Structure formats: structure tokens, C-alpha cells
Amino acid sequence: MAEVKIGPGVRFGAVVKDGHTEAVGGIVMMISAGNAKEIVERIKFKVAEVNAKNLLPGGLPIVPFYYRTELAASLF
Numbered sequence: 001m002a003e004v005k006i007g008p009g010v011r012f013g014a015v016v017k018d019g020h021t022e023a024v025g026g027i028v029m030m031i032s033a034g035n036a037k038e039i040v041e042r043i044k045f046k047v048a049e050v051n052a053k054n055l056l057p058g059g060l061p062i063v064p065f066y067y068r069t070e071l072a073a074s075l076f
Contacts, residue, residue, distance in 0.1 A: 028043055040067055044064075044067070047062045047064060050062055
């Protein structure tokens with residue numbers, strides 16, 4: 001026999017900010033023939049536009065935590 005209880009489920013893929021609160025994460029994928037520097041600059045522009053116009057609910061900003069510009073620049 002087994003004892004069945006309701007309990008917390010195991011979370012997969014949660015993004016934790018500063019070790020105490022959840023956040024939403026996103027990744028921008030580039031096609032293999034894309035220009036990494038150009039794409040990163042266009043993404044930076046769009047993020048700034050979204051933040052400036054408060055397009056996310058509750059005035060939440062998009063806060064990038066990693067750009068691969070330096071990595072892409074070092075490859076060439």
C-alpha cells in the first residue's frame with residue numbers, strides 16, 4: 001500500500017533572481033549566417049524601446065544579463 005499526499009511539485013526551468021525571487025528568462029537565437037554584432041545592437045535598441053514605452057505589464061523592465069557582443073568581437 002502507498003500513502004498519497006498533496007505536496008509541492010518539482011519545478012523545472014525556474015529562473016531565480018538574486019536568490020530569492022522568480023523571474024522570466026528569454027533567449028534570442030540567431031541564424032547561422034547572421035551578423036552577431038548587428039543583431040545584438042538591434043536587440044539592445046528594441047529592449048530600450050520596450051522599456052521606454054512601458055510595454056510590459058506593471059511597468060516591469062527588461063533587464064538583460066548577458067550580451068555576447070564581446071564574445072563575437074573576439075572571434076573575428
